[in-house]
Amino acid sequence: MSQETVKRDRPWLMRTYSGHSSAKASNALYRTNLSRGQTGLSVAFDLPTQTGYDSDHPLARGEVGKVGVPINHIGDMEALFHDIPLGQMNTSMTINATAPWLLALYVAAAERQGVDPAQLQGTTQNDVLKEYLSRGTYIFPPEPSVRLTTDLITYTVENIPKWNPTNICSYHLQEAGATPTQELAYALSTATAILDAVKASGQVPDDRFGDVVGRISFFVNAGIRFVEETCKLRAFGRMWDTLTSERYGVTNAKQRRFRYGVQVNSLGLTEPQPENNVQRIVLEMLSVTLSKNARARAIQLPAWNEALGLPRPWDQQWALRMQQVLALETDLLEYGDLLDGSHVIEAKVQELIDGAHEEMARVDEHGGMVSCIDNGYVKRELVQSHTRRLRNIESGELQIVGVNCYKESAESPLTAGDESGIMKVDERAEREQIESLQAFRASRDDSKVKAALQQLRACANDGSNIMPASIECARAGVTTGEWSEVLREVFGEFRAPTGIDISPVGNGGSDALEGVRRRVKKTGEELGRPLRLLIGKPGLDGHSNGAEQIAVKGRDAGFEIVYEGIRLTPAQIARAAQEEGVHLIGLSVLSGSHMELVQDINREMEKIGVTDIPLIIGGIIPDEDALALQDQGVKAVFTPKDADLNTIMNTMVTIIREANGLEPAA
Amino acid sequence: MSLPHADDPAELAAAIAAGDRAAIAHVLNLLDDRRDEARKKTTALLAHLQQDQDNPTGQLIGITGPPGAGKSTLSAALIRVWRARGLRVAVLAVDPSSPISGGALLGDRLRMQTSTEDDGVFVRSLSSRGQFGGLSAEVWPMSVVMLAGFDIVLIETVGVGQREVDIARLCDTTCYVAQPGSGDSVQFIKAGVLEVPHILVVNKADMGNLATRTLSELEAALKRTHPDGHWQVPVLATSAVDGTGIETLADALEEHYQLLRGPQLALRRKRYQAYWIHKRLLEEFGSFGIDQLGGEESLLAQLQAQDMNLFKQYDALRLRLYNRIQDTLE
Ligand code: B12
Ligand SMILES: Nc1nc2c(ncn2[C@@H]2O[C@H](COP(=O)(O)OP(=O)(O)O)[C@@H](O)[C@H]2O)c(=O)[nH]1
Ligand SMILES: [Mg+2]
Numbered sequence: 001m002s003q004e005t006v007k008r009d010r011p012w013l014m015r016t017y018s019g020h021s022s023a024k025a026s027n028a029l030y031r032t033n034l035s036r037g038q039t040g041l042s043v044a045f046d047l048p049t050q051t052g053y054d055s056d057h058p059l060a061r062g063e064v065g066k067v068g069v070p071i072n073h074i075g076d077m078e079a080l081f082h083d084i085p086l087g088q089m090n091t092s093m094t095i096n097a098t099a100p101w102l103l104a105l106y107v108a109a110a111e112r113q114g115v116d117p118a119q120l121q122g123t124t125q126n127d128v129l130k131e132y133l134s135r136g137t138y139i140f141p142p143e144p145s146v147r148l149t150t151d152l153i154t155y156t157v158e159n160i161p162k163w164n165p166t167n168i169c170s171y172h173l174q175e176a177g178a179t180p181t182q183e184l185a186y187a188l189s190t191a192t193a194i195l196d197a198v199k200a201s202g203q204v205p206d207d208r209f210g211d212v213v214g215r216i217s218f219f220v221n222a223g224i225r226f227v228e229e230t231c232k233l234r235a236f237g238r239m240w241d242t243l244t245s246e247r248y249g250v251t252n253a254k255q256r257r258f259r260y261g262v263q264v265n266s267l268g269l270t271e272p273q274p275e276n277n278v279q280r281i282v283l284e285m286l287s288v289t290l291s292k293n294a295r296a297r298a299i300q301l302p303a304w305n306e307a308l309g310l311p312r313p314w315d316q317q318w319a320l321r322m323q324q325v326l327a328l329e330t331d332l333l334e335y336g337d338l339l340d341g342s343h344v345i346e347a348k349v350q351e352l353i354d355g356a357h358e359e360m361a362r363v364d365e366h367g368g369m370v371s372c373i374d375n376g377y378v379k380r381e382l383v384q385s386h387t388r389r390l391r392n393i394e395s396g397e398l399q400i401v402g403v404n405c406y407k408e409s410a411e412s413p414l415t416a417g418d419e420s421g422i423m424k425v426d427e428r429a430e431r432e433q434i435e436s437l438q439a440f441r442a443s444r445d446d447s448k449v450k451a452a453l454q455q456l457r458a459c460a461n462d463g464s465n466i467m468p469a470s471i472e473c474a475r476a477g478v479t480t481g482e483w484s485e486v487l488r489e490v491f492g493e494f495r496a497p498t499g500i501d502i503s504p505v506g507n508g509g510s511d512a513l514e515g516v517r518r519r520v521k522k523t524g525e526e527l528g529r530p531l532r533l534l535i536g537k538p539g540l541d542g543h544s545n546g547a548e549q550i551a552v553k554g555r556d557a558g559f560e561i562v563y564e565g566i567r568l569t570p571a572q573i574a575r576a577a578q579e580e581g582v583h584l585i586g587l588s589v590l591s592g593s594h595m596e597l598v599q600d601i602n603r604e605m606e607k608i609g610v611t612d613i614p615l616i617i618g619g620i621i622p623d624e625d626a627l628a629l630q631d632q633g634v635k636a637v638f639t640p641k642d643a644d645l646n647t648i649m650n651t652m653v654t655i656i657r658e659a660n661g662l663e664p665a666a
Numbered sequence: 667m668s669l670p671h672a673d674d675p676a677e678l679a680a681a682i683a684a685g686d687r688a689a690i691a692h693v694l695n696l697l698d699d700r701r702d703e704a705r706k707k708t709t710a711l712l713a714h715l716q717q718d719q720d721n722p723t724g725q726l727i728g729i730t731g732p733p734g735a736g737k738s739t740l741s742a743a744l745i746r747v748w749r750a751r752g753l754r755v756a757v758l759a760v761d762p763s764s765p766i767s768g769g770a771l772l773g774d775r776l777r778m779q780t781s782t783e784d785d786g787v788f789v790r791s792l793s794s795r796g797q798f799g800g801l802s803a804e805v806w807p808m809s810v811v812m813l814a815g816f817d818i819v820l821i822e823t824v825g826v827g828q829r830e831v832d833i834a835r836l837c838d839t840t841c842y843v844a845q846p847g848s849g850d851s852v853q854f855i856k857a858g859v860l861e862v863p864h865i866l867v868v869n870k871a872d873m874g875n876l877a878t879r880t881l882s883e884l885e886a887a888l889k890r891t892h893p894d895g896h897w898q899v900p901v902l903a904t905s906a907v908d909g910t911g912i913e914t915l916a917d918a919l920e921e922h923y924q925l926l927r928g929p930q931l932a933l934r935r936k937r938y939q940a941y942w943i944h945k946r947l948l949e950e951f952g953s954f955g956i957d958q959l960g961g962e963e964s965l966l967a968q969l970q971a972q973d974m975n976l977f978k979q980y981d982a983l984r985l986r987l988y989n990r991i992q993d994t995l996e
Binding site for chain 1: 687691695698699704763764766767768769770773782788791793795
């Protein structure tokens with residue numbers, strides 16, 4: 001067959017999840033990425049923006065511009081898209097609790113570019129239920145959060161028809177340990193909870209409900225078991241089709257189509273031998289492209305150095321090239337569905353569908369997805385699955401190359417030398433952002449700001465759609481912190497269940513664990529009381545997996561565990577340590593703000609007279625920072641390469657023994 | 667701990683009474699500590715704290731009920747009301763521990779989120795530490811210390827079996843929180859399995875019908891005078907989520923406290939302590955030991971008649987029993 005006659009499918013949208021330092025720096029990055037063949041934008045916001053704080057809020061310290069771009073007001077939004085024509089761009093924004101606000105800023109920025117908002121295309125993630133379960137950037141209690149979600153949906157269906165108002169995410173659930181069955185069940189239960197809420201809001205006439213359903217898209221994960229993952233995506237498509245037709249009576253088949261974007265699995269990407277992550281990523285990408293009938297609409301890939309820290313432009317370029325090679329060089333896009341008609345695939349798909357239905361029924365028994373947030377059912381199930389995965393890695397039942405087998409390696413040129421192999425965010429970014437924010441505040445018309453916020457408060461209270469008032473706020477120069485503060489006052493804040501109260505999993509009585517238990521017990525006896533460990537998650541960081549797993553393991557090893565979940569202030573942690581009389585404080589920080597947070601916690605502890613409790617930390621901590629932290633008195637630093645939890649427990653006992661003048665090794 | 671007063675029991679006692687958080691935390695650690703040296707220090711300290719035993723301070727409230735009924739959330743709501751009324755509050759939250767590893771997840775704190783700026787609230791968690799299903803041995807001594815530094819001491823515990831009995835015998839006021847729609851609470855109370863609480867609460871009133879139904883069932887089963895006498899057991903509906911009934915509950919707790927104040931309260935506190943000592947001795951020496959000391963009733967009476975130094979009383983009795991056993995063996 002000659003080249004010309006082959007009809008190739010159009011490739012999926014290729015994106016790179018990025019943003020850092022400032023709107024200006026991120027704009028430059030986006031323009032480079034677009035010039036390199038990237039076909040859409042995927043904006044990463046920094047944690048203060050995601051949790052509704054301005055860059056100069058005390059809780060934002062150390063986080064500004066770190067894991068994403070800070071957007072405080074319309075000026076930032078305009079700078080982010082400077083010289084990028086919004087009328088032609090397809091922009092995906094990973095934004096949830098503050099999604100209505102960021103969309104409002106996007107609309108207002110488009111207006112200033114002279115673009116009719118009705119033309120805008122893109123996605124707001126806007127799935128807050130999974131924030132409570134995994135991602136952590138929630139603000140308000142579940143019910144008002146669901147209301148904000150549905151307000152955004154109904155607004156865009158009416159006014160920005162090409163917008164994808166929500167991306168129901170199962171991606172983050174897998175990153176928190178979910179199995180394929182759980183991913184299916186919880187994503188679909190979330191989708192029904194949201195659609196039911198849209199229906200109940202009465203904002204959409206019945207005959208337009210199909211339009212709402214047609215705009216719902218998904219953001220899924222694809223793990224290394226790529227055959228099963230392909231089957232999962234086929235299962236998703238089938239279940240969504242049935243659900244939308246049976247539950248919502250959608251007759252237009254196009255509106256029932258399962259549309260999804262992907263970020264492939266990152267939880268399985270390793271710190272040891274990081275080059276192996278490239279194979280993993282490529283195989284995972286296969287699972288969402290192989291089957292034409294279940295192919296992703298948009299893909300973004302992590303980089304080889306995922307477990308080391310933030311990727312540099314070159315690392316991201318490499319990830320983008322993986323997609324391009326698959327789409328352009330291979331013959332994948334020349335065929336129809338490769339898997340249709342396979343009995344093996346069909347059987348697996350059916351098995352997943354059956355399992356997902358069972359789990360969805362259990363969610364219903366627990367009152368549906370929204371109730372499950374507060375009663376903790378789903379979170380516990382996720383923690384349980386993740387614990388099972390780690391126990392299987394410990395026992396060797398689950399093999400991870402470079403982690404629990406084939407550990408010996410020649411030195412990698414990728415990480416050798418002075419280059420740390422990761423992106424370092426400019427230290428000055430935070431200060432500059434704060435200065436520009438304060439200049440912006442000084443330049444606005446305060447009376448307009450006040451009036452717009454008053455209107456916002458009124459809407460929040462009376463239940464009318466939050467979007468128009470938010471867009472008015474954006475135009476008036478309201479800031480992210482101000483918008484969020486009004487809603488905090490009206491809706492209140494929330495602290496989600498931690499899910500760690502699960503029963504022991506798997507090889508509960510392994511020899512290694514027995515050994516730790518004996519030491520924990522003995523040391524407790526020598527110190528007169530059982531050993532107590534405070535696990536603290538300071539700052540805005542939402543990565544809870546590590547803290548949860550240390551908590552569960554610690555409990556199983558005989559520690560009394562105090563863990564209050566994510567996003568505590570340094571003062572809260574210091575106080576809890578004092579009130580609870582713990583023997584050890586273990587912090588978990590993955591967002592990169594460990595240096596500032598450890599400093600703050602040390603200061604708070606000193607302030608209240610807690611000077612004799614040793615402090616350790618775990619998370620994504622580069623070697624040079626680990627040394628600096630140890631200089632500041634931190635007794636041990638753990639990173640993903642410390643995969644053996646029993647060893648970590650043993651080290652903790654030793655540290656407690658040393659701090660209390662006992663023979664360390666005993 | 668670099669407390670200037672850590673080694674002087676009088677100074678330490680004064681610091682506790684003044685609400686010094688570091689001092690309180692330090693003493694709670696000591697009370698938890700089973701080593702002899704710690705016991706010596708706490709014995710001396712308690713002697714100072716318990717000087718004015720005829721005018722006991724503070725209100726000791728026990729809050730029990732099935733897991734998930736909303737005890738911690740309700741406690742948080744009560745704390746807000748109490749703080750607004752200018753009262754200082756300490757909490758002892760008791761969670762179960764694993765019988766296999768001894769480990770425990772102390773989870774109640776999470777629901778009790780209080781302001782970090784507020785020195786008037788202090789929360790300590792405690793695991794049950796598998797002690798015969800009852801409350802752990804540290805609960806009473808820790809309460810004594812907290813009562814010295816706070817206006818209200820709240821003990822939260824899952825109300826089942828022995829733990830629920832213990833709490834009823836250790837607190838000035840007990841409050842049982844029932845879960846709407848669970849007939850269990852009603853059945854238990856009717857069958858006399860549960861001690862009669864001073865106040866009965868049906869929480870989650872925001873759940874509507876289910877809560878209303880449970881409320882009327884409990885009212886029917888329980889609207890009666892408490893065996894303590896002079897107290898009509900109120901059956902209240904609350905919602906820790908929307909705030910319904912929290913003020914009323916706080917008022918009812920206060921009313922019960924007013925009823926107890928005065929000589930009666932001093933007597934009750936002696937009774938709790940006697941009960942606590944009896945229970946510890948029973949655990950250590952069995953009913954044989956109690957018989958040696960003249961049997962339960964006589965022991966309790968003896969203890970209540972004496973002065974109140976907890977550890978002195980306790981240690982004296984232990985010594986007597988050890989000597990007795992030694993004699994028998996010789
Ligand atoms: C899973 C994951 C997520 C999940 C988190 C789910 C959850 N509930 O935890 C999801 C998908 C939600 C997520 C989101 C984000 N993530 Co993320 N995520 C990861 C990932 C892939 C794995 C982390 C993990 O859970 N590992 C498994 C656990 C068990 O390991 P661990 O936490 O490292 O813990 C081990 C040790 O570190 C140590 N340890 C850890 N804590 C403690 C505490 C104590 C006391 C002790 C003794 C030991 C200890 O012991 C553990 C055992 O081995 C990492 C990259 C990687 N592969 O490490 C990125 C990573 C941490 N994420 C990153 C980012 C940027 C984000 C986002 C902020 C992106 C954005 N801009 O929105 C968001 C927002 C999250 C938020 N709210 O803060 C960056 C952080 C960059 C940095 N530090 O410079 C990383 C490094 C990826 C990258 N290279 O860019 N993420
Ligand atoms: N609807 C409702 N839920 C509540 C109320 N009080 C507590 N809860 C919820 O009940 C669950 C258990 O609460 P918790 O305080 O931990 O209960 P505890 O085990 O009795 O301490 C949580 O999900 C709370 O959010 C209430 O008044 N109404
Ligand atoms: Mg509780």
